[in-house]
Amino acid sequence: MSEIEIGRLLRSGTTGFVVGCKVNQLNAPGFGAMVRVPLEAQYQVYGVIYDIHIEDDGLVRQLITAQDVPEEVLKDNRENRNVPVEIGVLVLGYEQEGRIFHLLPPRPPLSLDAIFLCSPSEVAHFTGQGRFGYFRHMLRDRDKPVEELLAAHLYQARAAQVDAGNEAWYQKAVGELITLMRDDYQGLIKTLSAVSEI
Amino acid sequence: MSEQSVTSSAEAQKPIGYIVGGGLKANLQARLTVPAQKVQEGAFVVVESGNWLFYGLVTDMQLGSTDPRFADEQTETRLPPELAKLLHGQTLFTNLEVMAALMMEQGPDMDEDPEAYQAWFQKVMEEEIRPEPVKTVPQHHSEVRLAGAGDIAEIFGKEGKKGYFRIGDTIEGGHPVCVDLDKLVQRSSGIFGATGTGKSFLTRVILAGLIKRDKTAVLIFDMHNEYGPDDTASDTGMRVPGLKGKFPSKVRMVGLGRGATIRGKTPDYTLEIAESDIMPEDILMLTQELNLRETTPATLNALFNQYGRDWFHKFKNMRPHAVQEDEEGNKVPADDSIEAWANEANIHQLAAIGLHSKLNRLFNCEYIVENPAGDAVNQMINNLDNGQHIVLSFGNHEKDLDYLFVSNLLTRRIRDVWEYRTNNFRSGHQGATEPRPLVIAVEEAHKLLNREMASQTTFSTIAREMRKYYVTLLIIDQRPSQIYDEVMSQLGTRITGWLGDSDDIQSVLTGLAGREALRGMLAHLQPKEEVLMLGWGVPMPIVVHSRRYDDAFWEELLEKKARRSNRDILRDIGF
Numbered sequence A: 001m002s003e004i005e006i007g008r009l010l011r012s013g014t015t016g017f018v019v020g021c022k023v024n025q026l027n028a029p030g031f032g033a034m035v036r037v038p039l040e041a042q043y044q045v046y047g048v049i050y051d052i053h054i055e056d057d058g059l060v061r062q063l064i065t066a067q068d069v070p071e072e073v074l075k076d077n078r079e080n081r082n083v084p085v086e087i088g089v090l091v092l093g094y095e096q097e098g099r100i101f102h103l104l105p106p107r108p109p110l111s112l113d114a115i116f117l118c119s120p121s122e123v124a125h126f127t128g129q130g131r132f133g134y135f136r137h138m139l140r141d142r143d144k145p146v147e148e149l150l151a152a153h154l155y156q157a158r159a160a161q162v163d164a165g166n167e168a169w170y171q172k173a174v175g176e177l178i179t180l181m182r183d184d185y186q187g188l189i190k191t192l193s194a195v196s197e198i
Numbered sequence B: 001m002s003e004q005s006v007t008s009s010a011e012a013q014k015p016i017g018y019i020v021g022g023g024l025k026a027n028l029q030a031r032l033t034v035p036a037q038k039v040q041e042g043a044f045v046v047v048e049s050g051n052w053l054f055y056g057l058v059t060d061m062q063l064g065s066t067d068p069r070f071a072d073e074q075t076e077t078r079l080p081p082e083l084a085k086l087l088h089g090q091t092l093f094t095n096l097e098v099m100a101a102l103m104m105e106q107g108p109d110m111d112e113d114p115e116a117y118q119a120w121f122q123k124v125m126e127e128e129i130r131p132e133p134v135k136t137v138p139q140h141h142s143e144v145r146l147a148g149a150g151d152i153a154e155i156f157g158k159e160g161k162k163g164y165f166r167i168g169d170t171i172e173g174g175h176p177v178c179v180d181l182d183k184l185v186q187r188s189s190g191i192f193g194a195t196g197t198g199k200s201f202l203t204r205v206i207l208a209g210l211i212k213r214d215k216t217a218v219l220i221f222d223m224h225n226e227y228g229p230d231d232t233a234s235d236t237g238m239r240v241p242g243l244k245g246k247f248p249s250k251v252r253m254v255g256l257g258r259g260a261t262i263r264g265k266t267p268d269y270t271l272e273i274a275e276s277d278i279m280p281e282d283i284l285m286l287t288q289e290l291n292l293r294e295t296t297p298a299t300l301n302a303l304f305n306q307y308g309r310d311w312f313h314k315f316k317n318m319r320p321h322a323v324q325e326d327e328e329g330n331k332v333p334a335d336d337s338i339e340a341w342a343n344e345a346n347i348h349q350l351a352a353i354g355l356h357s358k359l360n361r362l363f364n365c366e367y368i369v370e371n372p373a374g375d376a377v378n379q380m381i382n383n384l385d386n387g388q389h390i391v392l393s394f395g396n397h398e399k400d401l402d403y404l405f406v407s408n409l410l411t412r413r414i415r416d417v418w419e420y421r422t423n424n425f426r427s428g429h430q431g432a433t434e435p436r437p438l439v440i441a442v443e444e445a446h447k448l449l450n451r452e453m454a455s456q457t458t459f460s461t462i463a464r465e466m467r468k469y470y471v472t473l474l475i476i477d478q479r480p481s482q483i484y485d486e487v488m489s490q491l492g493t494r495i496t497g498w499l500g501d502s503d504d505i506q507s508v509l510t511g512l513a514g515r516e517a518l519r520g521m522l523a524h525l526q527p528k529e530e531v532l533m534l535g536w537g538v539p540m541p542i543v544v545h546s547r548r549y550d551d552a553f554w555e556e557l558l559e560k561k562a563r564r565s566n567r568d569i570l571r572d573i574g575f
């Protein structure tokens, strides 16, 4: 298993959670990447990153309006902030005793649990199980940039699946998406437009 | 051939779609899962639902989409081909409309329950389980597939089974489609289609089948000398074998008039009509053709009352306007003048003279004679009785008048004989045997069976009484709308090629269920060699590619046994 830790849990709920991380940790995770939170032996929650944002604070505001701030001060304040970068994660399912479920997990992760980036083989393992049940979670909340998220996810997951030798996965995934979204013409066309750019 | 049928039957087993809606009144709807080009209107399909098989016809195909916008937008210009293909696969589709006609219980699985299977099989063999009219609907998502050769044979009968005769093949798959010849002749039937659609060729095929079957006597009024002698196809210039050449001893070719030759051949014998055989009703039948007046019946009546069966001869020899001088030297109508007879019979002179002049066309007919050389009518009846068949060739007498007059007169006489015999047979007369069923084939039937004639001709009587007296008609026509509706509605089996006129289409479909759907199928038939079979005589409507009438046809028909056994022998020794 890869052990790229990207941060620790800030807030959480059944359908998603927010991870906090230091700025210098930020080069690892990206929009659409899959993460996992090991909670206990044989139980971990999977999710996908749908949002990364950085809150401001008083100090940043002051620095921006102040004049002639030395370069070192700016650099120091960027890298050593006491406000964490917040990474929004959508829960996609969980793994229990070696079995993947595309259902919401029975218990959400707890504060300060460590969050890890999924390796390509973990991505292939999770997305290859069942029949794309986890798309439900991605499609549920239309306030999120669903189309972009799906495109980013498909892009990464396809690469992982191709590595795992499953060339047909991508077609099936798009087929399933079309089935799920065909009553929503606008949404589907937007998603496919996004997907067509990957 | 066997290799081909193996692959095509495997093909047939593959589903082409599944049921998504419909009902008993409306047709069934099926979602197509194969490219639309694999299926055509009129295709014979089977729906498997639980223990039941439903047999039906594709009557329409519609393009559909889950959202009209998917159909409207040309998404292939916006999306990469791969995505567009996936999208269209799921949002755009074709629906089949299937007119279910028959259903049949399917047997249990042979391997799972051999005993139950045996019991079921027995019932099928004893025809206890048979295809029956559809009384229920298949389940949602039942699989739809193209019918295989086995399905077609289940419904239309297997070639080689007694009385079953291959009339053509299905459009999809080319599986043989048979008609039950015995059922076909149980009621009058019709072959229709615009000119050049293949009526005469198909009629030859059917007649050959009937003659080969040899259960029914066939009498053909061959107006254009197409059926008896060998002919040449007008379009392809191919030689078209006649029935006489193929069944030399079974088919008697009769020519009309002494010394008649048919396409250079001498007929077996010739038919002359005795003047004394002509009845007033035979003349009345020609009212239209001869443009007779309303005074005609009275005149004919007077003639017949006075002279009996001699009337025609006497009338023919009367001289119009002939005068003679009386004792005082005045000019008066001659004794043998029409005027003299009219005065005496109390008939208006002008009416009698008018009729006489109109009958001139008959008086001049060379085949109407006072004393025919032999009794050809009787000979024909004898032939028909003795297992022979007759082609009456009109030779040079190709005018409507000849056709109407001769065919009506003959048919009347023959039917009288059959009626007499039937009555004898039915009332259990000593030595009375069952009459041999007779089929009379008539081309250009509307000339004999139009609305004006229908009340008078023996033909319409025959069409309407079905098989009461063992005589039925096989009518061949290009204008079915001109045939009296009441006759049309009595036709058991209708076989129709392409028809352009909507009235003709309408009339071919009179009295049948599912007319709307059938109308579409009829209008879309190929202009040649493709026919729609429908009506009482066939289990369900079906579009058929007509069997080709060529040398191979005759070879198969006449030498079937030999060919069969050869193949069997080869198989027996392991080939």
Ligand SMILES: Nc1ncnc2c1ncn2[C@@H]1O[C@H](COP(=O)(O)OP(=O)(O)OP(=O)(O)O)[C@@H](O)[C@H]1O
Pocket: B193, B194, B195, B196, B197, B198, B199, B200, B201, B202, B233, B234, B235, B236, B478, B528, B529, B546, B547, B548, B549, B550
């Ligand atoms: N079953 C067939 N086998 C071989 N050729 C056929 C067959 N049916 C039709 N044809 C071809 O089509 C042509 C026209 O067929 P046919 O003479 O039977 O037409 P029709 O319907 O009787 O026309 P009409 O009303 O003018 O008499 C034939 O000359 C022949 O070449």
Ligand SMILES: [Mg+2]
Pocket: B199, B200, B201
């Ligand atoms: Mg013809």
